[in-house]
Structures are given as C-alpha cells and as structure tokens.
Amino acid sequence: MKTRTLLAAGTAGVGLIAATLAAAPTASAADVNRPPVQVVSGGNTGLNLAVGVTRDKAGRLYAASYSNNAIRIFGPNANGNATPLRSIQGGATQLSAPADVAVDNAGYLYVTNEGTNKITVYPPGANGNVAPAKQISGANTNMSAPYGIDVDSSGTVYIASFGNDRLLVFGPAKNGNATPTRQITGGQTELSSPAGVEVSPSGRIYVTNYSANTVTAYQKTANGNVPPVRLIGGLQTQLATPWSIDTDSSGRLYVANNTAAAVTVYGAGANGNKAPLTRLIGGATQLANPYGVVVDANHRLSVGNGSGNALLTYKALYPKVTKPGKVRNLKVKGKPRAKRWIVDWKKPSKTGNAPINRYQVVVKKGSLTVHKEFRKPTYAVLTRPELKKGGKLRYGKYKVIVRAHNKKGWGPNAAKTFRVKRR
Numbered sequence: 001m002k003t004r005t006l007l008a009a010g011t012a013g014v015g016l017i018a019a020t021l022a023a024a025p026t027a028s029a030a031d032v033n034r035p036p037v038q039v040v041s042g043g044n045t046g047l048n049l050a051v052g053v054t055r056d057k058a059g060r061l062y063a064a065s066y067s068n069n070a071i072r073i074f075g076p077n078a079n080g081n082a083t084p085l086r087s088i089q090g091g092a093t094q095l096s097a098p099a100d101v102a103v104d105n106a107g108y109l110y111v112t113n114e115g116t117n118k119i120t121v122y123p124p125g126a127n128g129n130v131a132p133a134k135q136i137s138g139a140n141t142n143m144s145a146p147y148g149i150d151v152d153s154s155g156t157v158y159i160a161s162f163g164n165d166r167l168l169v170f171g172p173a174k175n176g177n178a179t180p181t182r183q184i185t186g187g188q189t190e191l192s193s194p195a196g197v198e199v200s201p202s203g204r205i206y207v208t209n210y211s212a213n214t215v216t217a218y219q220k221t222a223n224g225n226v227p228p229v230r231l232i233g234g235l236q237t238q239l240a241t242p243w244s245i246d247t248d249s250s251g252r253l254y255v256a257n258n259t260a261a262a263v264t265v266y267g268a269g270a271n272g273n274k275a276p277l278t279r280l281i282g283g284a285t286q287l288a289n290p291y292g293v294v295v296d297a298n299h300r301l302s303v304g305n306g307s308g309n310a311l312l313t314y315k316a317l318y319p320k321v322t323k324p325g326k327v328r329n330l331k332v333k334g335k336p337r338a339k340r341w342i343v344d345w346k347k348p349s350k351t352g353n354a355p356i357n358r359y360q361v362v363v364k365k366g367s368l369t370v371h372k373e374f375r376k377p378t379y380a381v382l383t384r385p386e387l388k389k390g391g392k393l394r395y396g397k398y399k400v401i402v403r404a405h406n407k408k409g410w411g412p413n414a415a416k417t418f419r420v421k422r423r
Contacts (some may be wrong), residue, residue, distance in 0.1 A: 023329070030275070032281025032317060041310035042081025046089075050304040050311055052100030052244065053149075053292035056107060060085065062100040063168075063304055063311055064098040064111065064292070071098060071111060071122075074311070076251060090124055090129025094120050100196075100244070100292065104151040108133070112146040118159065119146065119170075138177025143168065147198035148208070148244060152220075160194040160207060167194060167207055186225025190216050196244035200251065204229075204270075208242035208255060215255060216244060234273025238264055248295045249320060251283070252277065263293060263303065265317060278317055286312055299385075320368050324404040325350035326367065326413035327359070327378075332400055336421035343400050344379040345414065354406040362401040363387060365394050387420065395420050 042062070043046070049067040057064070059076030070089035074082055088109075089095065103109055107124030118137035122130065136157070144163030151157050155172030167184040174181065180415030184191065184205075192212035199205055203220040214233035218226065232253075233239065240260035249255055261374055262281035266274075280301070281287070281298030299316035308337030327350035334341035347356050361380045363371040365387070370389040373380060382400070387393055404411045 003024050004382050010230070011178060020391075029031045030278045031282065032278055032280050033284045033312065034280070035284045036075065036286060036312040038079040038315050039286065039310055040074055040078050040080070040082050040176065040309060040313075044081045044083045045074075045309070045311075046070060046084060046087055046358060047309040047311070047391045049306055050309055051291040051306060052098070052112070053293055053294045053298050053302055053304040054101045054103055054303070056103040057105075059296060061294075061311060061313075062101045062103065062109065063301060064190040066099060066114075067097065069093075069095040069115075071095065071101060073111065078311075086125070086127040088122060088126055088130060089127070091129045092129045093122075094118065094135065099147045099279070100149045102149045102157075103153045104155055105153060105373060106155075109417060110149055110151055110157060112149045114145050114147060117141070117143040117146060119143075119149070119159065125242075129192060131181055133174045136174055136178055139179045140179045141170075142166060142180060142183060143169065144245070146192065150196075150197050150199045150240045152199045158197045158199055158205060160197040162193050162210070165189075165191040165194065167191065167197065167205065169352055170247055182221075182223040182227060184218060184224070186223050187348050188225045188227045190214065190228055190231055191377055194362065195242065196256075198247055198253075200247045202251060206245050206247070208245050210241055210243065210258075213237075213239040213242065215239065215253065230269075230271040232270050236273045236275045237266075238276055243291045244293045246293050246295045248299050248318065249297070252296055254293050254301060256293040258289055258291060258306070261285075261287040261290065263287070263290065263301065277357040280314065280317065285314075286310070296397065301337065319353035320405070321408050322352040323409045324348045324352040324354075324356060326405050326412045327402050327404050327414045330400075330416045330419040331401055331416045332417070337423050340385060341418060342379060343382060343402070343416075345402055348404050349412060351404075352406050352411070354408060356404045356406055359403050360401075360405065360410070364399045364401065365389070365396070369396075370394075379400075384420075393420070395422060 008184040044341035051066040061074045072084040073086040096113045109122040120132035148160035157170040159168040169182040171181040193210040195210040196208040205218045216228035217230040241258040264276040265278040302313045328346040330345040
C-alpha cells in the first residue's frame with residue numbers, strides 16, 4: 001500500500017511531490033499566460049489547502065478544504081476574500097482530509113475522505129455540522145487513499161483509489177461497507193497512483209495517473225484487468241504529476257498538473273505521445289500546486305490552488321460554440337420602381353465563438369416565399385425577375401429576411417420591408 005503523504009506535503013509548498021519533477025517543461029507556442037478573472041482567497045473563505053473543486057447546476061463552486069476538514073460552497077461569481085454561502089464542517093460531518101467533491105443531478109454532494117478511506121454524501125443544501133445522509137466505507141470497499149470522485153447521470157459513483165491502483169465503481173444504491181459494483185485493477189490497466197477521475201457524457205472514464213504522468217481512458221462498462229482504450233503519455237504531452245481532470249462540452253480534456261503549475265488541454269480523441277492543444281501556465285496565471293479542476297457549462301475553468309489557499313477562475317480557453325446572433329444593420333437600397341435592389345447587412349456582433357460560414361436570404365410577399373438564396377458575402381442583389389413567383393410579379397410590400405449560420409446552426413431572423421411598384 002502506498003503512503004498517503006502527497007496532499008499533506010502540499011501544505012509546505014512543493015514538498016515531497018516536487019522531487020518527482022526533474023525539470024519543468026519549456027514554453028510552447030500554445031502556452032497561455034493569462035490572469036484569472038476571479039480569485040477567491042483570504043481569511044473569510046475558510047480555505048486551508050484547497051484541493052478538489054466542482055460546480056453544481058446553478059454554478060455554485062464547491063471546494064474541498066483538506067487541512068481543516070471542511071467543504072466550502074461559494075456563489076457562481078464569488079471573488080476576493082469572500083465568505084462561503086455554506087460550509088460543511090464539524091465532528092458530525094465525518095470529514096477527514098477531504099480530497100475531492102462531486103455533485104449529482106439531484107444536488108447531493110459526494111466527498112472522498114483520504115484520512116478515513118470513506119465516501120460521505122450530504123443532502124442538497126447541507127450546511128454546518130451535519131451528519132452525512134450516507135457513507136461508503138469499510139474493508140469490502142477496497143478503498144485506499146481515495147482521491148478523485150465523479151458521479152454520472154444515473155447516480156453511479158466512480159472513485160480513484162490512489163493507494164492501491166484501482167478505479168472503484170459503486171452503484172447508486174450502495175451504502176456502508178459495500179462491495180464495488182465493478183473495479184478496474186491489474187497490470188494491464190496501466191493505473192499508477194490514480195488521482196483524478198472524470199466520466200464524460202460520451203461514455204468514457206478518464207483517469208489521471210500521478211506516478212506515471214499519464215491519462216488513461218476506459219469504456220464506461222470496463223471491469224477487471226482491462227487495458228485502456230486510449231493512453232495519453234510521454235514527454236510531448238507535458239503531463240507532470242497530473243492530479244484532477246475534467247471535460248468540456250466538446251470533449252476536450254483539462255488536466256491539473258500539480259508540480260508543473262499548469263493546466264494542460266487535449267483534444268477529445270487525444271491518444272499517445274502528443275502535445276497538448278494548450279497549456280495554461282506562467283506567472284500571470286497565479287497557478288501554484290493546482291489540484292482540482294472543473295470546467296463549467298460556458299467553459300470557464302476553475303482550479304483549486306493548493307499553494308495560497310485559493311480558487312482561481314479563468315475565462316474560457318475554448319469558448320463554448322453557440323448559434324450566432326442576429327445580423328446587424330439590415331438595409332434594402334433601391335426605389336420602388338428600380339430594376340434591382342441591394343440588400344446588405346453586417347455580421348452579428350455575437351458570432352457564437354465560431355466563424356460565420358454563410359447567410360440565408362429569403363424574400364416573402366405576404367406568406368408566399370418568392371426567392372431564397374445562400375450567400376457568403378454580406379450583401380445580395382435582388383432583381384425583378386427573381387421576385388416573380390409562377391411567372392408573375394406582384395406589386396406592393398415585400399419582406400426580406402436574413403440570418404447567419406455557423407457550425408452550431410442558424411441564428412435568429414432579421415427582417416426589413418421594401419416596396420415594388422410598376423415601372
């Protein structure tokens with residue numbers, strides 16, 4: 001069984017774990033050195049060695065405060081020396097060196113307790129010195145220094161058991177001294193001091209392996225001594241004592257590298273010895289012994305920063321792609337008796353964080369569509385023959401409708417009326 005000194009060493013700066021890193025990776029073209037937009041730090045926060053972090057559906061930020069046996073819950077936009085919205089702390093909570101946190105769809109909070117090899121679960125809104133609603137602990141669980149935790153949409157719990165190189169899976173009904181529903185363990189698994197776990201919506205289990213500097217991926221139903229379906233590892237990956245892991249809505253992987261003071265980001269299908277897409281690293285980031293990492297619905301990144309007792313939040317490294325907004329300044333130029341009309345516009349102010357790849361132009365006479373075309377430039381030319389429907393040109397008021405498209409889909413319509421008269 002491994003000794004459980006890694007987190008404790010963090011309280012003294014880099015401590016023991018610094019010795020595992022021979023040399024810091026050199027800077028690369030993909031490095032991002034930007035400051036956080038929110039820093040939760042100071043005496044009011046109650047943080048003492050901030051490690052695992054997560055967010056709930058409302059965006060509230062949960063942090064495991066390892067050295068004072070507490071869970072601190074902050075508002076979505078907490079900043080500075082903020083007082084938690086709620087705190088779970090005290091003898092009744094059974095918290096003991098809490099290492100990581102997860103919140104399920106119903107709002108229940110799950111905590112790994114490295115000090116007692118126990119999972120404690122608290123009801124939504126839990127506050128103060130409250131007893132857990134249930135716990136998983138005992139010899140049958142096979143837990144040894146449980147660090148990372150995640151809960152999928154069905155309520156199944158996944159535990160990175162650092163001390164004995166296992167990934168433990170417990171069904172939603174498991175309680176007490178329960179036997180795992182499944183476990184990934186054995187030489188073929190490539191597990192080596194597993195510290196973080198993430199179950200992606202696509203059905204992959206991702207595990208960070210602290211001692212091997214790797215990320216291994218498994219089928220969601222994997223059981224026993226099974227090899228990973230993918231393995232990210234090698235010098236090019238720039239993984240350095242990887243701790244926790246999360247994914248964004250596009251499947252990118254975000255890994256907190258504890259002794260490298262960096263968050264590395266990999267593509268959804270990353271495999272082998274490949275460089276990350278991006279590294280968040282450098283003095284401006286304020287990263288120092290990062291442990292926890294969570295990416296919210298808008299791809300904001302939050303980190304539990306072990307040194308400095310801080311929670312750092314950054315604007316999205318890869319902003320979430322959404323449908324574009326409405327085109328701007330739509331105009332129709334030309335008099336009612338003109339031979340043609342120029343329709344022009346400006347691209348939306350909000351492109352949805354993706355390039356606009358085409359526009360749709362539709363002309364209607366009442367409920368009748370008389371013309372439709374797709375354009376790349378921000379203008380179109382309408383002629384009288386194009387406005388004929390069934391060989392007939394109808395005089396009066398027309399409406400032109402323009403909308404923008406990106407890889408996520410079509411934005412809302414912008415509309416402008418114009419008149420057509422007999423020449």
